[in-house]
Amino acid sequence: MRRPTTPGLVPRPVDRGLTAATAPVDFTEAWLRNRRLSEHTRAAYRRDVTGWLSWCTATGLDPLQASFLDVNAYARTLEATVDPRSGRLLTPATVARKLSAMSSWYAFLVRLRAVPANPVTDADRPRIDRDHSATVGLSPDQVDALFAAARADTGASGPRNLAVLALLADLGLRVGELVSLDVADVGDERGHRSVRFVGKGGRARRRALAPDTAAALDAYLAVRARAAGVAADALDGPLLATASGARLDRHAVFRLVRRLARAAGLPAWDRLSPHSLRHAFATTARAEGVPLEDVQDAMGHADPRTTRRYDRDRYNLDRDPAYRIVAARTARAATSG
Structure with missing residues (x-):
C-alpha cells in the first residue's frame, strides 16, 4: 500500500x-x-x-x-x-x-x-437484509417484567432507573436521545406533558409523556430535588444524572437494562440493550393498532420500511388482512340480507 x-x-x-x-x-x-x-x-x-x-x-x-x-x-x-x-x-x-x-x-x-x-x-x-435486525426483541410481558424489577429496586437509584426504563419503553427513544435530555427539555404543551430533544439527523423533535411516564419522571425529579435541597422546578442540568450530578452515559444505561433483565429472569439478558426496548415499542404500538405512519413519526424514521423492520410481530397470521376482508364481506352480506 x-x-x-x-x-x-x-x-x-x-x-x-x-x-x-x-x-x-x-x-x-x-x-x-x-x-x-x-x-x-x-x-x-x-x-x-x-x-x-x-x-x-x-x-x-x-x-x-x-x-x-x-x-x-x-x-x-x-x-x-x-x-x-x-x-x-x-x-x-x-x-x-x-x-x-x-x-x-x-x-x-x-x-x-x-x-x-x-x-x-x-x-x-x-x-x-432490510427485513431483519440483530437486536434482541422483547414481548410486552417481558417489558412488564422489567418494570416489575425496576419497581422492586428500593435503592437510592431506584426512582431514576424506573424513569430511564419508562422513557425507553414508553417513548422508544434511542439511547443517545435519552442521555442527551436536560431538565429544561421537559415541559407542558397544549395540555400535554412533553419532552423535546434533538433526534437523528439533527432534527428537533417532541414527544408526549403519558401519565404513567410523567409520574415516574416526576417522582425521580422530586427525590433528586430533595437530595439537592431545592424545589423540583429549580433543578437544571442533565435530566438523568449520576449520584455526583454528572450526566448519565449510554454505557450506564446498557448496564442498567441488562441488570434489570437479569433480575427479571429474562432469557438472553446479557444480549439485551436499550435498543431492545425501542423494538418493543414499535411492535407493541402496531399490535395495539397504532397506524404505521404514527409509529414512524414517533420513532423519527425517514423511511416506513425501517419502522416495519422494528415491528417483530408483522408476520403474525393473526394480523393477516384476509380476516378483515372476509369479516367485512360477511357484515355487508348480513346488512343487505
Whole structure:
C-alpha cells in the first residue's frame, strides 16, 4: 500500500482555511461541524472515521490517497472484527454504517477538493437484509417484567432507573436521545406533558409523556430535588444524572437494562440493550393498532420500511388482512340480507 509523504498530514492545499499543515482529524471536526447532527450521532460518526484513520496509520496508507480497493480491504477487516460488547463478529449493518460515515466524510473532502473522488462510492458494501435486525426483541410481558424489577429496586437509584426504563419503553427513544435530555427539555404543551430533544439527523423533535411516564419522571425529579435541597422546578442540568450530578452515559444505561433483565429472569439478558426496548415499542404500538405512519413519526424514521423492520410481530397470521376482508364481506352480506 502507498505510504504518505508526510505521515498524517494533508499532501495538497485545500480551501476554507484547511492547508497542507492540516491533519485528517481536523477535516473530521470540520465535517462534523458542517452537519446537523445530534451529539450521539456526532460521537458515533467521529468514532467511525477515527477507526478508519487508525487502520490507515497501522497499514501505512495515506487516507487522502485511498482507493476503493483500500476501502474494501478495511471492510473485510471490519467483518472479521469481534465486537467487545457482544463477543460476536460485527454485524453487516454495523459495517455498513461505518462505511456510510466514511462515505459522508469523503464526500465532504471532495467538496473541499482535498481528494479527487470518493473511494467509498465504488467499494463493496455488505448486503443488508432490510427485513431483519440483530437486536434482541422483547414481548410486552417481558417489558412488564422489567418494570416489575425496576419497581422492586428500593435503592437510592431506584426512582431514576424506573424513569430511564419508562422513557425507553414508553417513548422508544434511542439511547443517545435519552442521555442527551436536560431538565429544561421537559415541559407542558397544549395540555400535554412533553419532552423535546434533538433526534437523528439533527432534527428537533417532541414527544408526549403519558401519565404513567410523567409520574415516574416526576417522582425521580422530586427525590433528586430533595437530595439537592431545592424545589423540583429549580433543578437544571442533565435530566438523568449520576449520584455526583454528572450526566448519565449510554454505557450506564446498557448496564442498567441488562441488570434489570437479569433480575427479571429474562432469557438472553446479557444480549439485551436499550435498543431492545425501542423494538418493543414499535411492535407493541402496531399490535395495539397504532397506524404505521404514527409509529414512524414517533420513532423519527425517514423511511416506513425501517419502522416495519422494528415491528417483530408483522408476520403474525393473526394480523393477516384476509380476516378483515372476509369479516367485512360477511357484515355487508348480513346488512343487505
